[in-house]
Amino acid sequence: xxTNNTRIGKNFGKEIEYELNRSxxxxxxxxxxxYKVLNKLYETFLEIASRGSCKLLFGMIYHERATQKxxxxxxxxxxxxxxxxxxxxxxxxxxxxxxxxxxxxNNSEEKFYVGSSNLSDSGFKGNIEFNLEIKNNExxxxxxxxxxxxxxxxxxxxxxxxxxxxxxxxxxxIEDKNETxxxxxxxxxxxxxEFPENVLIPGIKILLRPDDQPRSSLNLYFDxxxxxxxxxxxxxxxxPWYEVEITTTREEQLTAGYPMGDxxxxxxxxxxxxxxxMITASGDPAHPKAIMSSKKTIQDGRKGGRHILxxxxxxxxxxxxxxxxxxxxxxxxxxxxxxxFIELKKLSDKEYILEF
Numbered sequence: 251x252x253t254n255n256t257r258i259g260k261n262f263g264k265e266i267e268y269e270l271n272r273s274x275x276x277x278x279x280x281x282x283x284x285y286k287v288l289n290k291l292y293e294t295f296l297e298i299a300s301r302g303s304c305k306l307l308f309g310m311i312y313h314e315r316a317t318q319k320x321x322x323x324x325x326x327x328x329x330x331x332x333x334x335x336x337x338x339x340x341x342x343x344x345x346x347x348x349x350x351x352x353x354x355x356n357n358s359e360e361k362f363y364v365g366s367s368n369l370s371d372s373g374f375k376g377n378i379e380f381n382l383e384i385k386n387n388e389x390x391x392x393x394x395x396x397x398x399x400x401x402x403x404x405x406x407x408x409x410x411x412x413x414x415x416x417x418x419x420x421x422x423x424i425e426d427k428n429e430t431x432x433x434x435x436x437x438x439x440x441x442x443x444e445f446p447e448n449v450l451i452p453g454i455k456i457l458l459r460p461d462d463q464p465r466s467s468l469n470l471y472f473d474x475x476x477x478x479x480x481x482x483x484x485x486x487x488x489x490p491w492y493e494v495e496i497t498t499t500r501e502e503q504l505t506a507g508y509p510m511g512d513x514x515x516x517x518x519x520x521x522x523x524x525x526x527x528m529i530t531a532s533g534d535p536a537h538p539k540a541i542m543s544s545k546k547t548i549q550d551g552r553k554g555g556r557h558i559l560x561x562x563x564x565x566x567x568x569x570x571x572x573x574x575x576x577x578x579x580x581x582x583x584x585x586x587x588x589x590x591f592i593e594l595k596k597l598s599d600k601e602y603i604l605e606f
Contacts, residue, residue, distance in 0.1 A: 251380070251381075251382060252265055252363070252365065252367075252379070252380075252381040252382070252383075253378055253379060253380055253381075254367075254374070254375050254376070254377065254378055254379050255378050259380075261374075261375060262363075262365075262367050262373070262374055262375075262379060262381050263371075263373075263374025263375045265363070266352060266363075266374065267291075267294075269352075269354040269361060270291065270294050270295075270298065270354070271294065272354075272356060273298055273301075273302075273354040273355060273356050274298070274301045274302035274303075274355060274356045274357065275298075275302040275303050275304075275353075275354075275355040275356075276295075276298050276303070276304045276305065276352075276353065276354055276355070277305045277307075277351070277353040277397050277401065278305070278306050278307065278351070278352050278353070278369055279307040279309065279347070279349060279350070279351045279397060279400050279401075280306075280307070280308060280309070280349075280350050280351075280368045280369040280370075280373075281308070281309045281310045281346075281347060281348040281349060281350060281368055282308070282309075282310055282311075282368040282369070282370060282373075283306075283308050283311075283320075283368060283369040283370055284368075284369070284370035284371055284372075285317075285319050285320045285323040286370075286371060287369055287370055287371055287374065288323050288324075288327060288369070289323060292327060292330075295327065295331065296330055296331065296334065298338075299331050299334040299335060299337075299338040300334050302337075302355075303335065303337040303338045304331055304338045305337075305338060305339060305341065305401055306327075306339075306340050306341065306369070307340075307341040307342070307343065307347075307400055307401060307411055308324075308340070308341070308342055308343070308369075309342075309343040309346060309347025309348060309349065310346055310347070310348065311342060311419060312342050312343060312344050312346075312417065312419065312475075312486075312488060313346060313471065313472055313488060313576060314422075314576050315419070315420045315421060315422040315423075315488075315576055316419050316420070316421065316422060317421070317422060318421060321419050321421070324340050324414060324419070325414070327340060328340040328413075328414045328415070339413055339414065340413070340414040341400070341401060341411045341412060341413055341414065342411070342412060342414055342417040342419070343400070343410045343411050343412075344410055344411075344412065344417070344474045344475060344486045345410045345465070345472075345474065346472065347400070347410065347411075349364075350364060350365055350366060350367055350368055350369075350373070350381075351363070351364050351393060351396070351397060352364075353393070353394075353397060360390065361383065362383065362384040362389075362390055362393050363381055363382065363383050363384070364381065364382060364384055364393065365379060365380050365381025365382055366379045366380050366381065367379040367381050399411075406484070410474075412484070412486065415483075416480075416483055416484060416485050416486065417485070417486055417487075418485070418486065418487040418488070420487075420488055422576075429490040429557075430490050430492070430555060430557045431552050431553045431554075431555065432552050433548065433552045433553065433554050433555070433557075433558065434557075434558070434561060435524060435558055435561040435562055435565065437548055437552070437554075438524040438525055438526050438527075438554075438558065439522060439523065439524055440516075440523050440524060440525045441523070442521075442523055444523070444525070445516055445518060445523040446516055446597055446603060449595050449597065449603055451595055451596065452595075453593040453594055453595040453596075453603075453605070454502070454505050454507055454508060454593065454594045454595075454596070455591045455592075455593050456496055456498055456502055456541065456591055456592050456593075456594065457499075457502075457590065457591045458496065458579075458584060458590050458591055458592065459497070460578070460579045460580050460581060460583070460584070461580060461581045463497060464578060466497065467494065467495055467496060467497040468494045468496070468560075468563065468564075468579045469494075469578050469579055470489055470493050470494055470495065470556070471488065471489050471490070471491050471492075471493060471576075472578055473489065474486060475487050475488045475489050476488075476489060490555075490557045490560075491557075491560075491564075491575070491576060492557040492558075492560035492561045492564055492565075493555070493556045493557045493560050494542070494556055494557075494559055494560035494563060494564070495532075495540045495541060495542035495556055495559070496540070496541040496542070496559075496592065497539055497540055497541075498539050498540075498541060499539075500537060503537040503538070503539060504537070507594070507596045508530075508594075509528070509530045509541070509594065509596075509602060510530055510538060511529065511530065511531075511538075512527070512528070512529050512544065512546075512600070513528050513529070513530070513600045513601065513602060514526065514527065514528060514600060514601045514602070515528045515543075515594075515602050515603070515604040516597075516601070516602070516603045516604070517562055517603075517604050517605075517606075518605075519562060519565070519566060520569070524562070526543050526544075526558060526559065526562070526604070527543060527544040527546040527554055527558075528541065528542070528543055528544055528559070528602075528604075529542060529543075529544040530542075541559075541592075542556045542559055543555065543556055543557070543558035543559035543560075562606070563592075563606055564579070566587075566606060567579070567583060567587055570586075570587055572584075572586040572587040589606065592604055592605065592606045593605045593606075
């Protein structure tokens with residue numbers, strides 16, 4: 251048992267460093283890492299690769315984004331490992347992986363550790379953690395199967411782990427304008443007197459269902475991302491943080507006044523007012539299921555997209571301190587906000603007020 255507590259259990263960092271120094275093959279799959287630990291163990295990882303192989307996989311950085319120091323550290327380490335042999339390197343998952351597995355192998359034995367410690371200073375000595383060495387043969391077989399899935403999965407539709415050079419890592423900052431064609435919610439701002447007033451007509455309520463759609467709809471950001479082919483290899487880039495759509499049910503689609511095709515939404519937010527280009531599409535043409543802001547070109551040639559509606563919805567949640575940047579929307583976030591639906595008030599065949 252390894253807890254990093256002097257009163258009970260052993261120090262996990264010391265155990266890991268001991269095993270690193272005697273191993274010929276290492277596989278570490280950690281949700282998070284610190285660049286300080288990677289720098290500290292840099293030469294050790296290279297020595298392991300020269301003896302056999304060293305594979306490091308990180309599971310949360312793709313969507314939670316990275317600092318420049320983290321990106322530079324990963325690139326440098328990956329290049330050096332790959333220069334030694336192609337069996338070594340840094341891997342990234344394109345779906346959130348939060349586990350912690352440490353596998354060490356030499357000529358005489360394999361050793362496995364699982365628990366709560368990330369590959370970081372806090373995981374090795376700062377936090378009170380709980381980790382165990384796994385000695386049961388059946389459990390070791392299961393861990394090897396899972397590591398094979400993380401590092402080697404051959405079926406593309408199930409694969410989540412990729413070599414670093416097939417992944418684009420983004421910095422911890424709000425949208426790169428290149429991701430969104432340079433457009434933002436501000437481009438759709440209108441004057442207060444252009445916004446419809448005193449609209450008392452009943453609206454259509456569209457329920458938001460984030461718990462049923464953890465990687466779609468409002469949480470499109472947490473899907474695999476944009477897939478391209480570069481140099482014959484699949485390459486993934488995260489979607490823009492604000493990209494969303496609202497997926498409706500057949501019952502909602504059959505409601506009188508449900509919007510179809512292209513339409514306009516008037517939205518208000520904190521004494522600011524906007525007129526959004528919208529579209530309802532996807533699925534059965536007679537009953538389109540996805541409500542989203544449109545890719546329609548604005549006056550200066552730039553295009554909109556699903557990030558405009560997302561900037562409105564996520565922006566309100568963030569300003570109300572109900573959502574953190576790069577965090578999944580859940581029913582808890584909406585409960586804290588006090589509303590789990592949008593309401594559409596029809597003004598004409600193609601114009602609505604959208605409230606959230």
